[in-house]
Amino acid sequence: MVNKLWGSFIVIGLLYGFLTGKGEIMNQELITCGSSSFELFFQMFPMMILWSGIMKIASEAGILSFLSRLLRPFFSLIFPELKKDDPALEYIASNLTINMLGIHNASTPFGLKAMQCLQEKNPKKDTATKSMITFLVLNTSGVTLIATDILSIRSGMGASSPTDLLFITILATVINTTLALLMNAYLGRKET
């Protein structure tokens, strides 16, 4: 699936580019894309190292397990197939908490770690499990409560009251996350 998606992005993108006479732009993109992904990587990489360190401290201090205990009722609802004390839940809890605060670069190491934990118990290593997809849906539906980057851009561009969308954005997030989780549960049931 990832293979086909990726391949079709490239083939379709290139063919459409040729058809619409963008040969030069496509060529330029091929040459520069390596360095632009390096740039992105070097923005992420130091954050990743730093936050993996802080994550380890949080884990040793028992903060992660505290968070996951806090979110336990919610987790048993959406991850019915996981045990209550599954180590993945600690990382999922931390990933969600940091995402809610809108600090996306810092939340990525927790998310990757959570996926690794889920993968350890996966009987079919190349196939996604139900809990992996549920976690993914939580992440992609975006449980951000305070989108700091948007707030600062809006205030920078002279919005009369930059925070007036805070409540609406939270409402939108809650609605889309709830519906996406329902859809996820439905799709999961249909497939098994």
Add this chain to the structure above:
Amino acid sequence: MNFVTLGNYLLPVVVLFIIGIALYKKVSLFDVFVEGAKEGISLGFQVFPCLLGMIFGINLLLKSNLVTDFFNLFSPIFSLLNFPKEILPLAMIRPISGNASFAIMIDIFTNYGVDSYLGRIAAVMQGATDTTIYVISLYFGSIGIKNIRYALKAGLFADFITLVVSVLLISFFF
């Protein structure tokens, strides 16, 4: 103090909170930190090939303009439904690339105004969801999942709901 400056305190407060509690619980802070940071390095190297490959594929698709052209075809239908079609490019790029959609949002701010109807929809849409394809390829790529089952469907469903909900909410409240 307003919410914007408050936002600047978030990360420092999280750090203060974690280190403070760990100090209180007598965790051997620095050793543990270094140990974790080392794991972060290998995590980074593990993720980089996925990141590069994904940016390669996504950028080729974006630069060909296919996505925006395709949805311009449907704009008459959306005008019929009284749906703001200026928002469509953002809606289509949002699941694919967070950086590109952020740029489109700023574009909408510049062209129509931050406090305009379209500007507000753009801000809510950008803030209320995350980049589905990026998250799928990064998280699944890092652990070698090839068969993602219904993950894409569920993720894109969330994005579609966000589109509808942000238009409805902004029309309702403003």
